[in-house]
Amino acid sequence: MSTIVRFAPSPTGRIHIGNARAALLNWLFALKTGGQFILRYDDTDVARSTQEFADGIAADVAWLGIKPARVEWQSKRFARYDAVAADLKARGFLYACYETADELDRRRKRQQARGLPPVYDRASLKLSPGEIAAFVAEGRKPHWRFKLAQKPVEWNDLIRGAVHIDTATLSDPVLIREDGTYLYTLPSVIDDIDFDVTHVIRGEDHVVNTAVQIEITEAIGGKVPAYAHYSLLNGADGKGLSKRLGSLSIQQFREDGLEAMAVVSMASLLGTSDSIHPCTDYSELVESFDLGKLSRAPARFDEAELKLINAKLLHMLPWGAVKDRLAYGDEAFWLAVRGNIEKLADAKAWHGIVAGDMKGEVAEADAAFIAAARAALPPAPWDGSTWKAWTEAVKAATGRKGKELFMPLRRALTGLDHGPELAALLPLIGREKALARLG
Numbered sequence: 049m050s051t052i053v054r055f056a057p058s059p060t061g062r063i064h065i066g067n068a069r070a071a072l073l074n075w076l077f078a079l080k081t082g083g084q085f086i087l088r089y090d091d092t093d094v095a096r097s098t099q100e101f102a103d104g105i106a107a108d109v110a111w112l113g114i115k116p117a118r119v120e121w122q123s124k125r126f127a128r129y130d131a132v133a134a135d136l137k138a139r140g141f142l143y144a145c146y147e148t149a150d151e152l153d154r155r156r157k158r159q160q161a162r163g164l165p166p167v168y169d170r171a172s173l174k175l176s177p178g179e180i181a182a183f184v185a186e187g188r189k190p191h192w193r194f195k196l197a198q199k200p201v202e203w204n205d206l207i208r209g210a211v212h213i214d215t216a217t218l219s220d221p222v223l224i225r226e227d228g229t230y231l232y233t234l235p236s237v238i239d240d241i242d243f244d245v246t247h248v249i250r251g252e253d254h255v256v257n258t259a260v261q262i263e264i265t266e267a268i269g270g271k272v273p274a275y276a277h278y279s280l281l282n283g284a285d286g287k288g289l290s291k292r293l294g295s296l297s298i299q300q301f302r303e304d305g306l307e308a309m310a311v312v313s314m315a316s317l318l319g320t321s322d323s324i325h326p327c328t329d330y331s332e333l334v335e336s337f338d339l340g341k342l343s344r345a346p347a348r349f350d351e352a353e354l355k356l357i358n359a360k361l362l363h364m365l366p367w368g369a370v371k372d373r374l375a376y377g378d379e380a381f382w383l384a385v386r387g388n389i390e391k392l393a394d395a396k397a398w399h400g401i402v403a404g405d406m407k408g409e410v411a412e413a414d415a416a417f418i419a420a421a422r423a424a425l426p427p428a429p430w431d432g433s434t435w436k437a438w439t440e441a442v443k444a445a446t447g448r449k450g451k452e453l454f455m456p457l458r459r460a461l462t463g464l465d466h467g468p469e470l471a472a473l474l475p476l477i478g479r480e481k482a483l484a485r486l487g
């Protein structure tokens with residue numbers, strides 16, 4: 049059986065780290081099983097969904113390296129949803145309800161006051177034709193609820209193991225609002241059936257939905273997919289991420305100059321039994337991917353850790369992985385500086401230091417020492433051994449050693465007291481510039 053999975057964002061905003069995790073777990077599953085990944089826009093909320101957000105999400109998904117085999121839009125499928133809804137109504141699975149939001153609210157409060165669970169009491173099912181006619185005459189339009197079987201629903205969750213939910217404990221869910229628009233539940237089930245989705249991999253906030261959706265799938269006569277619900281993300285403070293999600297958007301990470309593979313590595317490995325570490329491409333992630341490695345405990349997302357993973361990733365990236373994105377430098381330059389940057393853009397400052405015209409910093413007390421060092425500069429051509437030969441000569445000439453010897457040279461050559469190995473930088477700076485900086 050070939051697998052089909054879907055990532056189903058609503059284009060009512062851009063995707064954040066939590067959505068990226070949903071996308072990546074599905075994408076890795078598809079890659080691992082040789083299956084198909086569908087990008088499905090859950091845009092039944094026509095008023096809040098925009099083309100701009102959808103385009104933005106497509107760009108975010110592409111930036112993450114995900115290549116959907118197929119893109120679907122729920123807003124293009126209303127005729128299909130209407131047909132299924134009509135059939136469910138005809139067979140008594142969808143029933144009309146006439147309560148206003150206020151009435152429902154009051155009823156819930158009364159139930160709570162009496163210590164009863166706030167489950168919808170199916171009062172609308174008991175209305176007489178006369179009562180219904182009176183509501184209609186009053187101008188009320190019905191919303192439509194799905195009549196749950198009120199029985200235990202069980203599935204073998206690929207992350208959580210055996211799950212049992214008794215739908216007798218749930219309110220019959222509203223699937224169609226009184227203005228005729230669909231809530232997410234029914235279109236999602238119809239799409240999963242029509243697109244032959246084999247595995248639904250999504251957050252644990254959907255566990256209860258799953259019990260409902262399994263019943264709806266069965267009512268429609270569709271094949272129930274396998275389900276896997278992963279735990280949600282908390283922030284470094286252990287609290288939910290919801291309030292800060294804007295700042296954790298994929299767009300923001302990209303604009304901040306983070307590497308896509310750093311975000312991919314982190315989002316893919318969070319909450320698994322594998323350590324969070326940078327992966328330079330997908331191959332290792334696919335190799336080690338296993339839904340069974342996902343923990344049931346909330347995963348912790350720490351932005352500081354993402355920055356660290358980003359730096360570690362850069363430190364190991366080969367020149368080939370960055371050369372198209374750097375408009376300067378060469379392989380020797382990249383290998384010299386990559387260990388000293390946190391973001392790719394940081395390489396630019398090092399390029400300025402290597403290739404630019406700058407005057408080094410020489411303290412008055414070091415002036416004679418620097419003059420002696422200048423005189424001891426070896427002749428060109430320079431290579432990786434020049435630094436050692438030079439500093440040994442300077443040591444012999446001046447008697448300085450250790451920090452006393454190296455720090456004034458570093459400051460004079462780079463203007464800084466930290467940075468990449470001077471053995472690597474010196475040949476990049478070259479004899480002519482070194483002479484000028486030491487002079």
Ligand code: GLU
Pocket residue numbers: 056057058090232236249250254
């Ligand atoms: N649009 C839904 C969400 O973002 C999709 C959930 C699902 O995967 O079924 O929560």
